[in-house]
Amino acid sequence: MLSTLLIALLALNGLILGMCLFLLGARHWLASYGQVKIRVNDEKELLVQGGNSLLLSLVSQKIFIPSACGGRGTCGYCRVKVLEGGGSVLATEQMILTPAEIKEKKRLACQVRARHDLVVQVPEEFLAIKEFQTVVSKVEVMTDLIKKITFKLIDPKTIVFKPGQYVQVSLVRPGEEPIYRGYSIASSPFANDIIELNVRRVEGGVMSTYLHTLKEGDSMVLSGPYGEFFLQETTNRSVVCIAGGVGLAPMKSIIAYLTEKKIDRRVYLFYGARTLPLLYDHQVFVEMAKRNPNFRYIPALSDDTVGSEWNGHRGLITKVFQEVFPAGEPAEAYLCGPPVMIDALLPLLAAKGIQPNDIYYDKF
Numbered sequence: 001m002l003s004t005l006l007i008a009l010l011a012l013n014g015l016i017l018g019m020c021l022f023l024l025g026a027r028h029w030l031a032s033y034g035q036v037k038i039r040v041n042d043e044k045e046l047l048v049q050g051g052n053s054l055l056l057s058l059v060s061q062k063i064f065i066p067s068a069c070g071g072r073g074t075c076g077y078c079r080v081k082v083l084e085g086g087g088s089v090l091a092t093e094q095m096i097l098t099p100a101e102i103k104e105k106k107r108l109a110c111q112v113r114a115r116h117d118l119v120v121q122v123p124e125e126f127l128a129i130k131e132f133q134t135v136v137s138k139v140e141v142m143t144d145l146i147k148k149i150t151f152k153l154i155d156p157k158t159i160v161f162k163p164g165q166y167v168q169v170s171l172v173r174p175g176e177e178p179i180y181r182g183y184s185i186a187s188s189p190f191a192n193d194i195i196e197l198n199v200r201r202v203e204g205g206v207m208s209t210y211l212h213t214l215k216e217g218d219s220m221v222l223s224g225p226y227g228e229f230f231l232q233e234t235t236n237r238s239v240v241c242i243a244g245g246v247g248l249a250p251m252k253s254i255i256a257y258l259t260e261k262k263i264d265r266r267v268y269l270f271y272g273a274r275t276l277p278l279l280y281d282h283q284v285f286v287e288m289a290k291r292n293p294n295f296r297y298i299p300a301l302s303d304d305t306v307g308s309e310w311n312g313h314r315g316l317i318t319k320v321f322q323e324v325f326p327a328g329e330p331a332e333a334y335l336c337g338p339p340v341m342i343d344a345l346l347p348l349l350a351a352k353g354i355q356p357n358d359i360y361y362d363k364f
């Protein structure tokens with residue numbers, strides 16, 4: 001009797017163990033897609049671990065795709081064509097892509113999962129984007145929230161970029177997908193062995209908080225250059241730069257380039273911040289305006305109390321631009337700052353006669 005009971009118990013245990021093993025195996029089988037092939041631009045064939053986003057799969061193979069929102073499907077920067085194997089267009093993608101783009105098979109690389117073999121086409125300029133091993137060579141505290149961080153390029157040792165473009169910073173945390181964020185290059189293209197970034201710490205922000213912990217000697221991987229926001233060099237019209245807060249970063253690169261290349265164009269810098277301590281690099285531009293008759297510097301404080309030592313413009317930079325910039329002057333405009341500032345500026349620029357095709361901006 002006892003032996004029958006023992007045999008029954010053993011059989012039951014065996015059955016339970018077998019079921020557990022079966023479930024574990026099934027889970028592994030369901031979760032793993034094995035390796036998938038990605039054919040890129042009819043040139044390269046990549047073999048990647050299936051199941052990850054197309055964006056991460058391409059980046060893991062050193063094909064760098066812009067991703068300003070860190071893969072949340074909100075910035076639209078990661079558009080590529082998926083000719084085969086991408087599955088249905090997701091609702092998140094339908095909010096960003098136009099019907100015409102969907103028809104021509106454009107997708108958001110961060111939203112497409114590499115579950116099956118894929119055939120994709122990425123813009124040729126993405127294939128030129130490189131990864132840079134760097135070391136932090138200088139950290140300067142500019143305001144309570146903004147740090148200027150300079151990276152010395154180690155490998156490759158130099159970078160070629162257009163003034164206004166940005167780099168992506170990657171952060172790999174154990175057990176989590178890597179995250180990527182864009183930061184405008186603030187240094188001049190002529191200082192091609194370094195990259196200066198101006199980073200505003202965002203409350204609770206993963207990357208900006210991390211970047212604020214960097215100190216001299218720390219290693220960092222950057223990729224770039226990215227972006228279609230850069231100085232146009234086909235005309236001699238005036239260059240109107242309008243920056244809010246840390247939106248100054250790409251303007252510094254544009255202005256440094258124009259100055260160092262001695263390009264004979266009139267340059268305006270409208271630069272807005274709440275208070276004087278937040279107007280970082282203010283003195284640099286004050287001095288530059290004294291030396292360079294082509295450069296006009298128009299700073300404005302929006303929250304400065306009347307009666308303080310500030311004797312410049314007061315109010316939002318949008319209002320100051322409207323008051324100061326002469327209507328009808330042939331110009332192109334470069335805007336960088338919070339979305340609300342840029343949205344408010346677009347009709348004001350139009351009213352001054354600056355055509356939509358001559359307005360370039362990065363919102364952040």
Ligand SMILES: Cc1cc2nc3c(=O)[nH]c(=O)nc-3n(C[C@H](O)[C@H](O)[C@H](O)COP(=O)(O)OP(=O)(O)OC[C@H]3O[C@@H](n4cnc5c(N)ncnc54)[C@H](O)[C@@H]3O)c2cc1C
Pocket residue numbers: 068069070166181182183184185197198199200201202203204205206207208209227246249250362363364
């Ligand atoms: C082309 C481009 C260039 C950029 N250049 C610069 C630059 O030169 N300097 C710079 O400091 N930043 C720049 N940014 C913004 C930068 O990429 C990050 O978005 C920013 O640093 C926040 O990232 P995070 O990981 O710290 O915050 P996250 O972890 O992404 O966000 C944390 C929280 O903060 C909110 N949040 C995110 N961004 C902002 C914001 N800007 N203001 C208020 N709340 C926010 C989020 O909604 C979230 O709730 C640029 C962005 C783009 C697209």
Ligand code: FES
Pocket residue numbers: 066067068069070071072073074075076077078108109110111
């Ligand atoms: S939409 Fe921003 S990375 Fe894809």
